[in-house]
Amino acid sequence: MRAIVFDFFGTLTDPAAEAGRRDSVTATAAALGVPADRFWHAMGASFPERIVGGYGDARQTLRRVARDCGADPAESELDAAVAAQLAGSVHVRPPRPGVLDLLDRLRADGYRLGLISDCSSELYESWPETPYAPRIDAAVFSWHEGYRKPDQRLYEAVSARLGVNPADCWYVGDGGSREHAGAHRAGMRPILVTNTAYPDAAALRSDPDPYTPALAIPDLDALPTLIDS
Numbered sequence: 001m002r003a004i005v006f007d008f009f010g011t012l013t014d015p016a017a018e019a020g021r022r023d024s025v026t027a028t029a030a031a032l033g034v035p036a037d038r039f040w041h042a043m044g045a046s047f048p049e050r051i052v053g054g055y056g057d058a059r060q061t062l063r064r065v066a067r068d069c070g071a072d073p074a075e076s077e078l079d080a081a082v083a084a085q086l087a088g089s090v091h092v093r094p095p096r097p098g099v100l101d102l103l104d105r106l107r108a109d110g111y112r113l114g115l116i117s118d119c120s121s122e123l124y125e126s127w128p129e130t131p132y133a134p135r136i137d138a139a140v141f142s143w144h145e146g147y148r149k150p151d152q153r154l155y156e157a158v159s160a161r162l163g164v165n166p167a168d169c170w171y172v173g174d175g176g177s178r179e180h181a182g183a184h185r186a187g188m189r190p191i192l193v194t195n196t197a198y199p200d201a202a203a204l205r206s207d208p209d210p211y212t213p214a215l216a217i218p219d220l221d222a223l224p225t226l227i228d229s
Ligand SMILES: [Mg+2]
Pocket: 007, 008, 009, 010, 011, 173, 174, 175, 176
């Protein structure tokens, strides 16, 4: 095995930060002048299309979702909403404790590191400024590619950009979006991160995976031992 492909949210990020998602959406809704509950549901309903780029960038997305909620925000309200949305996106993606050192160690051990994330424009556009970017050799984002997991084209893209065969890749994720079924079909070896210490994060997982990997670890710190064994 020459490469490791990671999921992003709840896998490289701190699962405890998932609990902040609702507050972040509430702040954006307030800036748009839309009731928080209504905005939360509209964002959820638009998720499948938003994350493949169907709503455009953050500003275009917020305008369209606000209109879906019956509001017509002024440009100044959109300015504030985009700022709130970007701030919120930073809050939900702090690194899992120890993960940056772990990525450094895996690369030092000779692994190529990849990423597949089902995400909106905020992560794609700010990726180069994150502490993850210099540690990941190939990052593939649903918003940019126009496909979401478990679309095989995402797995093919990341292995091609890593310069390895899918069969030479581990796939490590916390199990949303049917990602492990996709990885298995692509020929990668899936590993489930169960996040046992973060039961609230597991409850927020969308579109859970019907395929359960044979290999599971409670937290990423157990990864080096598993893949070396
Ligand atoms: Mg995840």
